[in-house]
Amino acid sequence: MLAAISALVVAHPIVLFNGKDTSAWVHRGTGEPCRWKIVDGALEVTPGAPDIVTKQKFGDYHLHLEFWLPYMPNQSSQGRANSGVYNQGQYEIQILDSWKNPTYQYGGCGAVYGEKDPDAFALQPPETWNRYDIDFTAPKFDSAGNVIAKARITVWQNGIRIHNNYEIQHCPTAAGLQEKPVARGPILLQNHGCAVRFRNIWIVPKDR
Numbered sequence: 375m376l377a378a379i380s381a382l383v384v385a386h387p388i389v390l391f392n393g394k395d396t397s398a399w400v401h402r403g404t405g406e407p408c409r410w411k412i413v414d415g416a417l418e419v420t421p422g423a424p425d426i427v428t429k430q431k432f433g434d435y436h437l438h439l440e441f442w443l444p445y446m447p448n449q450s451s452q453g454r455a456n457s458g459v460y461n462q463g464q465y466e467i468q469i470l471d472s473w474k475n476p477t478y479q480y481g482g483c484g485a486v487y488g489e490k491d492p493d494a495f496a497l498q499p500p501e502t503w504n505r506y507d508i509d510f511t512a513p514k515f516d517s518a519g520n521v522i523a524k525a526r527i528t529v530w531q532n533g534i535r536i537h538n539n540y541e542i543q544h545c546p547t548a549a550g551l552q553e554k555p556v557a558r559g560p561i562l563l564q565n566h567g568c569a570v571r572f573r574n575i576w577i578v579p580k581d582r
Contacts, residue, residue, distance in 0.1 A: 387438075387576040390428060390561065391417050399426040402551070402562065416442060416571035417563075419457060425565050427463055427551070431558040433512040434580040437461070442571040443471045443500040451477040455500060456566040458487060461510045462559030463551035465525055465542050469570060473499045484529065484536045487547045492529075492536035503573075504532055512581075513545070513555040521555055 390398045393415035396408040402425040409423040443455035455471035466487040470477065472495075484492035498504050507530040514523040525545065529537040545555045551562065563572060 387578045388430070389576050391572065391575040393573060398428055398430070399563075400429055401425070402427050410565075413571065416573040417575075418569055418571045419563075419565045419567075420569075421567065423565060425562055427560040427562045429560070431560050432462065432510075432577060432579055433558045435510055436578045436580065437508040437510065437561065437575075438505065438577070439575040440503050440505040440573050441469055442503050442573075443469070444569045444571075445500040446471065446568065450475060452481060455568045455570055456564075457568060457570040458564040458566070459506065459508075460547075460550060460562035460564065461508065461527065462512065462525070462556060463562040464546040464556065464559055465510075465527065466547045466550070466564070467506060467508065467527075467529055469564075471500045472497055484531050486527065486537065486540065486542060489542065489544055489547065490537065490540060492531065493538065494534050494536050496531035496534035496536055498532060505574075506531055512557055515555075515557060525555065 399408040400406060408426050410420045410426060411418045446454045454475050457469040458466040460466045468483055468485045468487045470483040472483040480488050480491055483497045509528040511526040513521050513525045516522050525542045526539050527537055527542060528539050
């Protein structure tokens with residue numbers, strides 16, 4: 375895993391957030407510049423500011439991001455540090471404080487939301503940094519635009535593989551951008567009303 379990531383870094387990743395610059399991101403639906411706060415070099419979900427999406431759209435890629443979950447002991451289940459990263463704006467890998475916080479099936483941290491739980495529990499406690507490394511293979515289409523291969527995803531959480539080349543059955547998962555699969559789409563980070571933070575976000579397209 376570490377060797378694979380090192381090879382990707384050599385492949386000149388596109389930096390989507392470096393701790394200072396939010397210019398790669400706009401707000402969902404409006405295209406306005408990102409208004410999420412930067413706190414200690416991290417991008418923090420901000421009340422009243424919608425989801426954010428990348429200006430660029432991607433097909434097949436490797437995505438790396440790190441996330442920090444606020445401690446919300448007075449909340450439970452989906453109310454505790456909820457967010458998500460949507461691949462192509464369509465397919466959510468859930469972000470949630472699932473540390474000693476049970477929730478419903480297919481809704482915990484690392485789940486393909488609404489469809490598949492992670493193969494292993496790899497989450498670190500709130501107020502520590504976690505990371506996702508995601509290999510995403512976009513759906514494929516024939517010349518008439520019909521889907522001939524669904525999207526597939528492999529996810530490592532904190533270095534532990536939690537999905538292995540899984541074929542995603544539903545498009546979109548809940549609250550995705552579109553109603554049908556696309557060849558290329560943005561990365562979306564969800565505002566679910568919790569002050570989740572993100573840092574060190576980069577992507578290596580595999581089809582450029």
